[in-house]
Amino acid sequence: MPDPDEAYLQIGEVAERTGVTQRTLRFYEEKGLLGPPTRMDGGFRLYSEQDVKRVEHIRRLQDLLGVALAEIKEMVDAEEVLRELRAQYRPDSAIDEKRRQLERAIDVVQGQYGIVKQKTEQMEEMKAQLKERLRTFDRWMKELNELEAKEPVAPG
């Protein structure tokens, strides 16, 4: 039940805005990374702003974590659980069910957090090494310049 107020976008516009190809959007749909979009009468796909954000999120995960789409699917699926959780806010009944979903969501996000945290730590380490290297090179460069100062250019 999509919000009728929402401005819907055709695949071409979504492609342009997200920087992926139309083929990629259909491919993600095929692989379950994007839910089946609403269609207009003729069958054309209609995407929401939510869909656009989702695509952007997928690409960030792909770029940053460099993991397979299957893993990304798990991640975005987990987010869908949350959205449902929020949508289904009926204060009656099924509190236990909600709690279970919430616990599952927490597990997933904690897992993601762990991965990202470990990666950042390793990358910080690498960054420090590179920085150190740059300092070394600068030192060498200085030494070269001093050497040249003492020993004039083209001594012949």
Next chain:
Amino acid sequence: MPDPDEAYLQIGEVAERTGVTQRTLRFYEEKGLLGPPTRMDGGFRLYSEQDVKRVEHIRRLQDLLGVALAEIKEMVDAEEVLRELRAQYRPDSAIDEKRRQLERAIDVVQGQYGIVKQKTEQMEEMKAQLKERLRTFDRWMKELNELEAKEPVAPG
């Protein structure tokens, strides 16, 4: 001209120590990520400790940055330039040449540093988002628990 003192390793041992398959080692060689190793009379590849480190480095880059091998090749090639630079350190003659090499090395390492820096920043951002999310979940969970406290379980 490899160091005769060095203990050489066959492909199997390198595979075991680095955790990649022999196929992968040959593949990296084929793609130029590893230089052609020395061989024993029968044709068996002989690797040095340097090679082992290089493989480990390649894998770190692959894991961390998640970039294609082609890009990784550029990075390790750049490091080779540095190694040559250090090896060719003849304090006489060709100061300008040295300076050019050094400048090139600095460029390369600055490029690597830029990549790593950008990625760490993006990952820090993602980490912050995940953390925020976890806080939200905890809040929700608390709310659920309070809700249950007021409204006793299974009211029938």
Next chain:
DNA sequence: TCTTACCTTGACGTAGGCGTTAAACCGCGC
């Protein structure tokens, strides 16, 4: 010398992540 484990090249296979093309259909201005 024989065995056995390890190694060689070569060739084909595969999973993921799309690109590309084809042939038909839809929407819309005129």
Next chain:
DNA sequence: GCGCGGTTTAACGCCTACGTCAAGGTAAGA
């Protein structure tokens, strides 16, 4: 109602990063 561009599904292609045989050569101990 025509033209034209955006969209549809389906199918095949391609590149990466290896895996997996296959068929044989090598090293080294019994």
